[in-house]
Every structure is written in structure tokens, then in C-alpha cells.
Amino acid sequence: MTSTLPEAPSALALTRDEPLARHTYMRLGGPAAYWGEPPTIEAVGDIAAWAAAEGLPLRVLGGGSNTLVADDGVTSVVLSLRAACGDTRFEGDRVTAGSGVMLPALARAAAAANLGGLEFAIGIPGTVGGALQSNAGIGDGRDLGGLVETVEVLDGGAVRTLARDDLEFAYRTTSLRRSGAIVLGATLRLAPRPREECEAEMTRLLEARQASQPTAERNAGSIFRNPEGDHAGRLIEAAGCKGLTAGGAQVSELHANFIVHDGSATSADVAALMLEVRSRVAADSGVTLVPEVEWWGDGEPPEVFR
Numbered sequence: 001m002t003s004t005l006p007e008a009p010s011a012l013a014l015t016r017d018e019p020l021a022r023h024t025y026m027r028l029g030g031p032a033a034y035w036g037e038p039p040t041i042e043a044v045g046d047i048a049a050w051a052a053a054e055g056l057p058l059r060v061l062g063g064g065s066n067t068l069v070a071d072d073g074v075t076s077v078v079l080s081l082r083a084a085c086g087d088t089r090f091e092g093d094r095v096t097a098g099s100g101v102m103l104p105a106l107a108r109a110a111a112a113a114n115l116g117g118l119e120f121a122i123g124i125p126g127t128v129g130g131a132l133q134s135n136a137g138i139g140d141g142r143d144l145g146g147l148v149e150t151v152e153v154l155d156g157g158a159v160r161t162l163a164r165d166d167l168e169f170a171y172r173t174t175s176l177r178r179s180g181a182i183v184l185g186a187t188l189r190l191a192p193r194p195r196e197e198c199e200a201e202m203t204r205l206l207e208a209r210q211a212s213q214p215t216a217e218r219n220a221g222s223i224f225r226n227p228e229g230d231h232a233g234r235l236i237e238a239a240g241c242k243g244l245t246a247g248g249a250q251v252s253e254l255h256a257n258f259i260v261h262d263g264s265a266t267s268a269d270v271a272a273l274m275l276e277v278r279s280r281v282a283a284d285s286g287v288t289l290v291p292e293v294e295w296w297g298d299g300e301p302p303e304v305f306r
């Protein structure tokens, strides 16, 4: 697919045609034309500069837990920042975490340091970088944005520290998403809390998830955003969509705002099922649902993402 694309300098250590299904939580998606796991921020900058010079889009993949990648893949340079931005440093009641750090690991590390505030993140299988794009949070109002003091970004080749006042956090979106900057990490303000209390709360939250969400199946978390004052899951269930299928994809019988699959689905199946759900919900309730999951692909996205 990518034979006419430029050859990357070997110093950048990019590989070709990496199947992104290996890196997404849904285990779906075609290849990235170029894939890299740079070891340092400097190497990230070198790759970004090369991609810009070649006119190639650059994307960062975190945990791949909020992303649906086209079956044909993406003609982009895709980076994992787990190595370059994988450190966590505690100082007093603050933690500075790299964007490649997984949220559940960070929540556990904070608990071990007798710091509370991140318990809500225990069941969110994404990275700090991904969570800063979507202001990841849970239904009781706790979200990552509520803890942020500063965010470090790589923007136009320069590392910059953005103060909280420079950032906007709202329901499942932030100004960082619109900026297109590569997020390197963030400093979060936590609060002293005994480890046992933090861990007990995290256990409760995980048990509640296991009872209400299809955690054992391949999924991408909430597929649609909650409309103001309502829940996408309630609307989808009311429209009779639980169990609905398209190809190998199915609306979860446990939680209607989750799409699951057994390994036989394609991303096109998921997008087709989302479109069908959206149209049934619109017919039933008059509400047009908006995807929470993000589409990655070349060219025009499937109808439900337009």
C-alpha cells in the first residue's frame, strides 16, 4: 500500500506497515505507513520534523482505547510515546507523569504514595496523553482536567509548558485536542489519602465496572457521548438496539453504549453498526448521538463520523 512513500532515514528507527490492530484496545485497524516508538523526546522531535518536511501527517497513539482505525490503515507516521514519555515523578502532593504512562498504573502508583485524586481513573485503559485529549473522567464529575496544574507539549519543534489557565477542559474534550500539539506529560495536583482508602475505592470502582460493562470483551469504551442531561446507553437501549449486530460487531447486551466483538469484526462493521444505532435512536427519541470514539483513516470518514 505504501510503496510510493518516502524512505525514512534509518536514524529515526521507523518501521513500515505496522498493524495498528496490535495497538488498539478494540484489536481492530489496518497498518500505519510508518510506526515508531522513539526512546527520547528529542527523537520525537526529529521524527516530527521529518514527517512535516515530507508532508506526512503525524499521529500519536496512546492506549488506543478511544480510537477506531480504518481497516485500510492510515498513511501517517504513528508514534507510541511509552518509552519517550514513560516516567512518573512524585514531589509532595504533586505527580508529574509522562503522556505515555497508563492511567490505571498511575492511579496505583499514587495510592502507593498515599495520594488520592486519581482513583476514578483505575478503570480507564488509556494513557495520560490520551486522557488529556478527551478530559477522561467518570459519571460523578471527576475528570483528569480537575487535577491538572501544567501540561508539557511539543509544538512546532519546541517544548512548552502550558499553565492551567491556558487550557480548557470540558465534557470529553479539551483545548489540547483542537491544538494538535503532541502532549509530553502533565503535572497533577493530588491530595494526601491513606493507601488503604485509595485502594478500597479503586476496588469498588472496578467491581462496579465489571457488573455494568462488558470488560471481558473487546470494546472501545463508550461509543457515543452522553447528550446533555441524558445517557447515550439509556437512549440506545430504549431504541431496542441491545444485541443489534453488523458483521462481527454487536451492541453489548450488558451496556448498550458499548460495541463488542469476538475477533471477527472489522472497523467498517463497527462504523456501520454505529450508524444504524444512531439512526434508530434518532427515530425513537429525536436525539442525534455524537461519537465519543475517534476515527482514524485516510480520506472521507464513514458517515457516522462526518
Ligand SMILES: Cc1cc2nc3c(=O)[nH]c(=O)nc-3n(C[C@H](O)[C@H](O)[C@H](O)COP(=O)(O)OP(=O)(O)OC[C@H]3O[C@@H](n4cnc5c(N)ncnc54)[C@H](O)[C@@H]3O)c2cc1C
Residues within 6 Å of the ligand: 025, 059, 060, 061, 062, 063, 064, 065, 066, 067, 081, 099, 100, 123, 124, 125, 126, 127, 128, 129, 130, 131, 132, 133, 134, 135, 136, 137, 138, 181, 182, 183, 184, 215, 219, 220, 221, 222, 294
Ligand atoms: C473498557 C473501556 C473503558 C473506558 N472508560 C472510560 C471512562 O470511564 N471515562 C472516559 O473518559 N473514557 C473511558 N474510556 C475511553 C478511553 O479509555 C479514554 O478516552 C482514554 O483517555 C483514551 O486514552 P488512550 O491513550 O487510549 O487514547 P488513544 O485512543 O490512543 O488516543 C485518543 C486520541 O488522543 C490522541 N493522543 C493520545 N496520546 C497523545 C499525546 N501524547 N499527544 C497528543 N495526542 C495524543 C490520539 O492521537 C487520539 O487522537 C474507556 C475505554 C475503554 C476501552
